[in-house]
Amino acid sequence: MPDPSPVVAGIDIGGTTIKAGLVTREGAVRDRFTLPTAGFPDPRRLVTTLIEAIRMRLRGHVLVGVGVGAPNGNVYWGTIEQPPNLPWPGVTPLADWLAAEAGVPCVLTNDANAAALGEMLFGDAQGMRHFLLITLGTGVGSGIVVDGKLVAGHRGFAGELGHVIVEPGGRLCGCGRRGCLEPYASANGFERTYQDLTGTAREGEEVMALAADGDALAQETIDRTARVLGRALANSVAYTEPEAIFLFGGLASAGDQLLGPVREQFEAHLFPLYRGHVALRCSGLHAGDAALFGAASLIWTDQP
Amino acid sequence: MPDPSPVVAGIDIGGTTIKAGLVTREGAVRDRFTLPTAGFPDPRRLVTTLIEAIRMRLRGHVLVGVGVGAPNGNVYWGTIEQPPNLPWPGVTPLADWLAAEAGVPCVLTNDANAAALGEMLFGDAQGMRHFLLITLGTGVGSGIVVDGKLVAGHRGFAGELGHVIVEPGGRLCGCGRRGCLEPYASANGFERTYQDLTGTAREGEEVMALAADGDALAQETIDRTARVLGRALANSVAYTEPEAIFLFGGLASAGDQLLGPVREQFEAHLFPLYRGHVALRCSGLHAGDAALFGAASLIWTDQP
Numbered sequence: 001m002p003d004p005s006p007v008v009a010g011i012d013i014g015g016t017t018i019k020a021g022l023v024t025r026e027g028a029v030r031d032r033f034t035l036p037t038a039g040f041p042d043p044r045r046l047v048t049t050l051i052e053a054i055r056m057r058l059r060g061h062v063l064v065g066v067g068v069g070a071p072n073g074n075v076y077w078g079t080i081e082q083p084p085n086l087p088w089p090g091v092t093p094l095a096d097w098l099a100a101e102a103g104v105p106c107v108l109t110n111d112a113n114a115a116a117l118g119e120m121l122f123g124d125a126q127g128m129r130h131f132l133l134i135t136l137g138t139g140v141g142s143g144i145v146v147d148g149k150l151v152a153g154h155r156g157f158a159g160e161l162g163h164v165i166v167e168p169g170g171r172l173c174g175c176g177r178r179g180c181l182e183p184y185a186s187a188n189g190f191e192r193t194y195q196d197l198t199g200t201a202r203e204g205e206e207v208m209a210l211a212a213d214g215d216a217l218a219q220e221t222i223d224r225t226a227r228v229l230g231r232a233l234a235n236s237v238a239y240t241e242p243e244a245i246f247l248f249g250g251l252a253s254a255g256d257q258l259l260g261p262v263r264e265q266f267e268a269h270l271f272p273l274y275r276g277h278v279a280l281r282c283s284g285l286h287a288g289d290a291a292l293f294g295a296a297s298l299i300w301t302d303q304p
Numbered sequence: 305m306p307d308p309s310p311v312v313a314g315i316d317i318g319g320t321t322i323k324a325g326l327v328t329r330e331g332a333v334r335d336r337f338t339l340p341t342a343g344f345p346d347p348r349r350l351v352t353t354l355i356e357a358i359r360m361r362l363r364g365h366v367l368v369g370v371g372v373g374a375p376n377g378n379v380y381w382g383t384i385e386q387p388p389n390l391p392w393p394g395v396t397p398l399a400d401w402l403a404a405e406a407g408v409p410c411v412l413t414n415d416a417n418a419a420a421l422g423e424m425l426f427g428d429a430q431g432m433r434h435f436l437l438i439t440l441g442t443g444v445g446s447g448i449v450v451d452g453k454l455v456a457g458h459r460g461f462a463g464e465l466g467h468v469i470v471e472p473g474g475r476l477c478g479c480g481r482r483g484c485l486e487p488y489a490s491a492n493g494f495e496r497t498y499q500d501l502t503g504t505a506r507e508g509e510e511v512m513a514l515a516a517d518g519d520a521l522a523q524e525t526i527d528r529t530a531r532v533l534g535r536a537l538a539n540s541v542a543y544t545e546p547e548a549i550f551l552f553g554g555l556a557s558a559g560d561q562l563l564g565p566v567r568e569q570f571e572a573h574l575f576p577l578y579r580g581h582v583a584l585r586c587s588g589l590h591a592g593d594a595a596l597f598g599a600a601s602l603i604w605t606d607q608p
Contacts, residue, residue, distance in 0.1 A: 129458070130457055130458040130462075144543060144544070146450055146455050147453070147455075149451070151450050151451075151543075151544050151545075152545075153434060153544055153545025153546075154433070154434040154545050154546060154547040154581070154582075155545065155547075155581060156545075157545050157577050157578065158434075158543065158544050158545035159542075159543065159545075160542040160545075160575055160577070161542060161543070163542055163575040164539045164542045165535060165538070165539055165573060168535065175575060175576055176576060177573070177575070177576075231469060231472065234469070235468045235469055236543070238463075238464040238465060238467055238468045239448060239455075239462065239463065239465070239540070239543045239544065240448070240455050240457055240462050240543065240544070241455075241456075241457025241458050241459065241460075241461050241462035241463075241464075242457075242458060243458040243459075269469060269481070271464055271467040271479060271481070272479055272480060272481075273461050273464070274461065277458070277459060278458075
């Protein structure tokens with residue numbers, strides 16, 4: 001017998017893989033599927049393929065909306081703009097196209113903002129009014145929640161914590177400036193710190209394993225990363241005074257091995273008024289599904 | 305004939321002087337008066353004196369509320385907490401006392417937040433949904449407006465831009481940490497930069513006058529201040545993506561002499577996505593009345 005309960009299609013667009021699934025109001029993900037990003041140089045063909053694949057999986061569920069998380073996504077316009085790691089140059093009005101094809105509302109935002117909403121609706125930020133979520137992946141992104149609402153900013157580009165200058169005159173960033181947080185606290189930045197210290201290139205996970213075995217330079221890599229990241233997070237508190245900061249993805253999956261030293265630096269650099277009042281934690285969302293939850297939350301947040 | 309139109313009492317509590325006045329919905333200030341802060345070691349006596357002085361001046365106007373801007377003011381609790389420059393140690397529940405004495409609602413917040421509200425209601429931020437106001441006085445404070453609302457934060461202490469660490473390991477700050485923005489961009493910080501460069505102590509206004517006359521070290525003082533402040537403001541944009549940043553008080557009253565170099569450094573350090581999209585301006589409020597406007601705005605904002 002078909003189940004007429006409502007579902008939202010969550011879509012997580014990444015540089016390599018597009019993940020999608022049906023997400024219920026209770027936060028269960030059903031009927032996951034993936035598509036290879038490179039297989040869709042024409043985003044209009046992606047739209048028809050996605051909606052067809054979603055329809056096939058509904059089996060009586062009522063589709064009430066489509067939520068999309070994407071790099072360089074803009075929530076005001078539902079567009080993806082000049083994404084460096086996607087095969088679609090210029091501005092792609094993906095939300096409009098998906099809504100037209102599916103016949104239901106579509107909301108799109110950047111991947112870090114989507115993850116923050118996912119944390120609020122289905123993760124450990126439930127009930128919190130003020131928090132930050134920081135993604136430590138290929139890049140460093142962030143979602144800022146104030147008074148229970150995601151901060152979008154004047155033109156939809158709020159929350160670019162990866163591009164706060166933390167080391168004036170420091171490492172060259174992909175954005176063309178020097179000393180941003182991203183080239184220090186991203187997975188690539190972490191690996192570069194290890195290479196600078198040792199002359200040897202290694203994957204982040206190898207460096208973590210070496211440090212766990214007592215390797216001094218691998219540990220120094222963790223400590224240097226923690227110093228820059230801990231200070232940057234402490235500075236962030238002075239803006240919106242969150243009650244918690246969640247670290248998400250990539251480096252954050254190392255858990256306490258990184259979180260411990262970051263927390264130490266964070267507390268040491270925190271303005272006295274805030275000390276002991278801001279929790280620093282790893283995301284409560286399962287990494288594999290978080291982006292889907294987040295994308296789906298874009299719709300569920302507006303549902304009664 | 306008495307005028308029955310509504311007014312708000314705006315009260316601006318400073319370390320030396322307490323300024324007050326009646327503010328109309330249209331932003332006119334009437335019947336200003338001042339009290340010496342040191343004359344009121346007992347804040348309860350200040351409360352009765354203030355309300356009596358306000359009542360005397362109403363002359364038929366209807367008092368609809370009392371708004372207070374104060375250093376270390378907390379908007380959630382209406383308290384002044386451990387203010388370093390006021391004669392009231394501990395926590396003073398000033399808003400509750402004023403409301404009880406006056407029989408009308410009283411809202412209290414910190415002085416920079418009050419100034420931001422004043423800018424939104426009566427100054428150049430009218431109609432803006434996202435902006436920052438930075439006070440450059442004895443200290444450096446800030447008010448952050450997101451979606452037309454002041455960001456208060458988890459415990460009422462959001463917007464401490466003066467205590468973002470901008471020069472790791474740098475100058476000792478009054479908060480006990482090193483390298484905060486405040487010891488560089490406050491009036492004292494500016495004077496200290498001049499003294500470090502020349503060995504001579506001078507007032508900020510003298511330094512400005514010297515620079516206008518072509519003095520190289522006075523100009524270098526301005527340029528160094530602009531470098532630190534411009535970068536800090538550029539970093540701030542990455543959080544809430546405001547459409548404008550307003551500089552207010554003290555150093556800001558130097559106008560283009562400081563604003564020009566700050567703007568140059570600001571644009572140079574801005575993340576490319578934001579460049580050309582964030583205005584950097586001096587406050588549109590008359591400095592003498594701004595804090596009163598701001599304090600009164602706490603009440604007027606909630607009025608229909």
